Amino acid sequence: MSKNLDDDLTESRLSRYNKLQPDVKEYLYNILSSHYPNLFSKYSTTTKSYNQLDLIELLKDGEILCKLGQLVPSTPNPTTRFKSSSMPFIQMENINYFIQLCALINLPQDEIFQTIDLFEGSDPYQVCINLMSFSRVVHNLDPNVFGEVIGPKKVRVKPVVPNKPRNLKG
Template sequence: MSYNQNAFTNLDQDVTKSRIDKYHKSEPEVKQWLFKILDVPQQDIQNYNNHGEDLISILKSGILLCKLGNLLNIPQNPTTKFKNSKMPFVQMENISFFLKTCEMIGVPHDEIFQTVDLYDNKDPYQIIITLISFSRRANEINSSIPVIGPKVAKIKPPVPNKPINLRS
């Protein structure tokens, strides 16, 4: 059987586009949350905006991520070891410190981005997912940290009864 497929994109391209669209939709809220929670000076926010920097470029050095991790008072917090450097190895190490902190506080493994997702801009939406999940777990540890994104349901909704004609 022969099918005449008249598609201009493949599934991988469609999924990538969908994730990038979700990133652009969520990015302003996450940036605002990050700036507020870290008490970033208005002048720095203006500089980021004037240079057209998106969330990925702002987080690439790992410094803001480590400062975010430092808001949690947990023992042996790896983010306390961060360094301010322009060297790629040091920046990737800063990112990995944050990712270890995410693991320590119980962010689900499938919601944690890989270093290359951020550093090489491979999957920007995964960074959003990680930060949303981080905010939930961090809020449980430190209630002064607000939660971003959808809230986790604490109570399961009731399952409706089967219609009478479908019961055995």
């Protein structure tokens, strides 16, 4: 059975997502649990605790993202419009509030996920990328609230530019 490039890329992104998922969940819990002590327990059931759930399932209603966003010192802050609901369009609206906040705090556009990436689980790795970028930006905005950063650190060193060969110097 031959695979195509799309399948390989999807499999690669899913593999990276599965590696990052525990760190992202731990980050969310560490940041949010002191501000919202009962937030994560509502996602636990008698058979599964919240940390056994898939990250996408945990974030799908947008509540965790909006609560995280509400800790960001930003005016305006779209995440304050969060509504708790089991209706899909309200949940997608909640996710969109978080995405709007990400744009307001200047997350790089290519690191922000689309609503369907999360709601339909079409690109869970992009959700992790977004949250890692978010952690870097908000840590700089308010390190007292956002004391942790997840994912690779941004490199601030400029690359060395080699000298021009003598025959090209003008």
